[in-house]
Amino acid sequence: xxxxxxxxxxxxxxxxxxxxxxxxxxxxxxxxxxxxxxxxxxxxxxxxxxxxxxxxxxxxxxxxxxxxxxxxxxxxxxxxxxxxxxxxxxxxxxxxxxxxxxxxxxxxxxxxxxxxxxxxxxxxxxxxxxxxxxxxxxxxxxxxxxxxxxxxxxxxxxxxxxxxxxxxxxxxxxxxxxxxxxxxxxxxxxxxxxxxxxxxxxxxxxxxxxxxxxxxxxxxxxxxxxxxxxx
Amino acid sequence: xxxxxxxxxxxxxxxxxxxxxxxxxxxxxxxxxxxxxxxxxxxxxxxxxxxxxxxxxxxxxxxxxxxxxxxxxxxxxxxxxxxxxxxxxx
Numbered sequence: 001x002x003x004x005x006x007x008x009x010x011x012x013x014x015x016x017x018x019x020x021x022x023x024x025x026x027x028x029x030x031x032x033x034x035x036x037x038x039x040x041x042x043x044x045x046x047x048x049x050x051x052x053x054x055x056x057x058x059x060x061x062x063x064x065x066x067x068x069x070x071x072x073x074x075x076x077x078x079x080x081x082x083x084x085x086x087x088x089x090x091x092x093x094x095x096x097x098x099x100x101x102x103x104x105x106x107x108x109x110x111x112x113x114x115x116x117x118x119x120x121x122x123x124x125x126x127x128x129x130x131x132x133x134x135x136x137x138x139x140x141x142x143x144x145x146x147x148x149x150x151x152x153x154x155x156x157x158x159x160x161x162x163x164x165x166x167x168x169x170x171x172x173x174x175x176x177x178x179x180x181x182x183x184x185x186x187x188x189x190x191x192x193x194x195x196x197x198x199x200x201x202x203x204x205x206x207x208x209x210x211x212x213x214x215x216x217x218x219x220x221x222x223x224x225x226x227x228x229x230x231x
Numbered sequence: 232x233x234x235x236x237x238x239x240x241x242x243x244x245x246x247x248x249x250x251x252x253x254x255x256x257x258x259x260x261x262x263x264x265x266x267x268x269x270x271x272x273x274x275x276x277x278x279x280x281x282x283x284x285x286x287x288x289x290x291x292x293x294x295x296x297x298x299x300x301x302x303x304x305x306x307x308x309x310x311x312x313x314x315x316x317x318x319x320x321x
Contacts, residue, residue: 021291034276034283039290046294091301098297099290106286206302213309220312 006208013201020198023191030188036106041192043099044175045199047121050092051158052200053207054128057085058155061148068145076218079144082151083135084210086128092203093125108170115169120161127154237307244300251292258285 024041060082067075101111131154134147165174175182184192262278
């Protein structure tokens with residue numbers, strides 16, 4: 001039953017992405033930026049999903065640190081969400097860091113600027129890359145604890161990146177909740193929101209798959225430890 | 232069959248990346264900085280439209296290359312893990 005539900009969810013997510021792509025490609029042209037402005041339909045939702053997943057990773061890290069002594073089994077499940085959120089978040093953040101310069105080159109004539117938003121996003125990406133590297137290369141039982149601490153620091157970085165958008169610089173200010181000039185034309189807002197929903201659904205799909213993989217990995221590691229104890 | 236699927240899943244992101252890079256490489260040249268001396272706004276817009284299009288296609292292709300590449304990598308790791316899961320049931 002679970003598999004059928006997951007299959008339906010996956011099919012729905014893919015259909016939503018196709019629909020959102022159709023809307024993005026056929027959205028009315030923007031006067032100043034031509035076709036290049038349509039990059040925001042992938043860039044902004046990817047940033048939103050990345051930040052949401054980094055927040056999930058932080059929650060997982062906190063859960064792990066709180067429960068690691070009281071209930072190690074539950075703590076491992078939280079740790080599974082922490083690593084899954086971080087890894088899938090990095091994937092979306094990478095999309096942000098690649099599509100951003102492609103748009104920036106057309107809009108500003110430069111690939112990159114060391115302004116607050118871009119720099120803090122790059123730093124956030126680096127924190128989570130180091131999180132994954134810690135998990136990959138740190139040995140022993142402290143690996144999860146060290147990476148959880150790093151995951152919390154990364155999570156704290158998310159609101160900093162969000163606030164950095166309000167510091168004047170090369171990057172455009174917030175589209176929503178900004179000053180009076182912020183906002184979107186309704187005919188552009190519609191495809192934008194559909195793309196936001198589609199990427200969120202797709203992100204959750206990938207996150208669930210990554211979490212399932214992590215649970216299997218944990219089970220395999222526990223089995224291996226048990227076998228080596230019995231040997 | 233599994234091997235073919237794995238190869239396909241790996242090739243698609245690579246093909247998308249190559250497509251994105253080729254699109255940027257093959258995009259027409261930018262108009263000169265002093266284009267206002269040589270052409271009208273309409274002529275300029277017509278000239279930059281294919282460049283904007285190439286950048287949009289590149290951004291979308293790279294996005295899908297990253298997403299599908301990650302999914303393929305996850306799939307490969309998952310399938311490599313299966314023998315261990317099999318041991319558990321024995």
